[in-house]
Amino acid sequence: EVQLLESGGGLVQPGGSLRLSCAASGFTFRNFAMSWVRQAPGKGLEWVSSLSGSGGSTYYADSVKGRFTISRDNSKNTLYLQMSSLRAEDTAVYYCAKAHSGTWGGDDYWGQGTLVTVSS
């Protein structure tokens, strides 16, 4: 059974940093692209970042480019999102998601999400 478990969310002050983790199990992690998607309170889903199975190709939404870094450790079956220079508008539930195929082929499994709150 595929499982994705996010952790690392919490309350952080504007300008601060936070690292999210997503522990994956139930599939060959290194073979699949992974993504982070967020949902701000009362808003829709917003794609944040994706990276290839090898980790060699990364992609970012303009809203987080230069502030967030996506990475993975295939030996630990774990996806990461390092977030810095956080802003109030980054407040959201952050989901990790597994690609169905390729990098842009839709996401067939999602975690339950972890809440990030940016506030003083």
Added chain:
Amino acid sequence: QSVLTQPPSVSGAPGQRVTISCTGSSSNIGAGFDVHWYQHLPGTAPKLLIYGDSDRPSGVPDRFSGSKSGTSASLAITGLQAEDEADYYCQSYDSSLSGRVFGGGTKLAVL
């Protein structure tokens, strides 16, 4: 303002058919990039309903179907059930943005 445009809400009675549209442009749907559809209940993990414009993952009922034409795509739900009440999102790739884009989401009410 989302790159992909969806109606904010649709509704239908149990047993009826509803469609949700997703309108893009020449840099995403119109360029031939695949469209995917998700069902999302607040507080839960989104669920992939349709991938590659019209394919269903295993376990998704055939009441759900997807189509695409030109710069638009549609999700159709037949035999509407109370459990279908949720938010629905379309997603594609945008070459101008070099990344994924979501529609703004459509809230489906089963009357």
